[in-house]
Amino acid sequence: MLDLRIVADAHPVLGAIETSVNEGDRICLLGPSGIGKTTLLNLIAGLDASQAAMDQRILKPLRIGYLFQEHRLLPWRTLRQNLMLVGVRAPDVTEILSRVGLEGCADLLPDQLSLGMARRAALARCLAVDPDLLLLDEPFASLDPDRAEELQSLIAALLDARPAMAMICVTHEMRDAHRLANRVWYLDGRPARLQYDAPLNRDDGDAARLVAGLRRLGRSCRLG
Numbered sequence: 241m242l243d244l245r246i247v248a249d250a251h252p253v254l255g256a257i258e259t260s261v262n263e264g265d266r267i268c269l270l271g272p273s274g275i276g277k278t279t280l281l282n283l284i285a286g287l288d289a290s291q292a293a294m295d296q297r298i299l300k301p302l303r304i305g306y307l308f309q310e311h312r313l314l315p316w317r318t319l320r321q322n323l324m325l326v327g328v329r330a331p332d333v334t335e336i337l338s339r340v341g342l343e344g345c346a347d348l349l350p351d352q353l354s355l356g357m358a359r360r361a362a363l364a365r366c367l368a369v370d371p372d373l374l375l376l377d378e379p380f381a382s383l384d385p386d387r388a389e390e391l392q393s394l395i396a397a398l399l400d401a402r403p404a405m406a407m408i409c410v411t412h413e414m415r416d417a418h419r420l421a422n423r424v425w426y427l428d429g430r431p432a433r434l435q436y437d438a439p440l441n442r443d444d445g446d447a448a449r450l451v452a453g454l455r456r457l458g459r460s461c462r463l464g
Contacts, residue, residue: 255431268417271427305366356387
């Protein structure tokens with residue numbers, strides 16, 4: 241799907257990185273706060289001013305859905321109107337919102353939603369482009385545990401329904417990888433590099449070994 245190469249010393253934050261993302265990869269990207277996780281996501285999405293630092297080989301036309309830390313819905317437009325701006329046909333709005341548990345909310349403004357509902361509405365906007373790659377930047381941050389669990393379950397179900405869709409999810413919590421990931425990236429260093437890039441099989445003890453390995457690295461990732 242995507243081969244990614246960042247040249248050493250060509251980016252102000254990121255060092256040399258060489259990896260790939262394949263169909264069905266569910267990657268959780270962990271690392272200390274401020275290390276460059278969002279920067280890497282923005283590079284992959286083509287939103288970073290240092291794009292020239294990256295050699296990105298896309299093996300087929302790639303549709304990307306990006307769930308930002310802030311929902312970035314237009315506050316003066318209803319959810320229906322926000323979705324229609326990204327090409328959703330009016331008759332399809334209700335179906336797309338129902339996929340994220342927002343039935344009956346099409347004519348609400350973003351400010352009329354709770355934070356968790358706004359995140360789900362933004363996720364609906366991502367799904368509207370039928371993405372091959374879903375980028376999630378700390379989607380569970382600032383949510384209370386119950387709402388975070390609801391959103392996590394929703395994302396897991398959406399991924400299960402689209403097994404070919406790849407995901408990269410920035411998080412600080414190893415428990416998110418336990419639930420969502422089949423692969424883990426760990427970013428650290430100055431400049432930041434991928435210190436860990438390996439599959440994660442939650443059923444055979446890999447998760448426990450990963451926790452132990454990251455602890456040996458002495459990093460500040462919260463391993464819940």
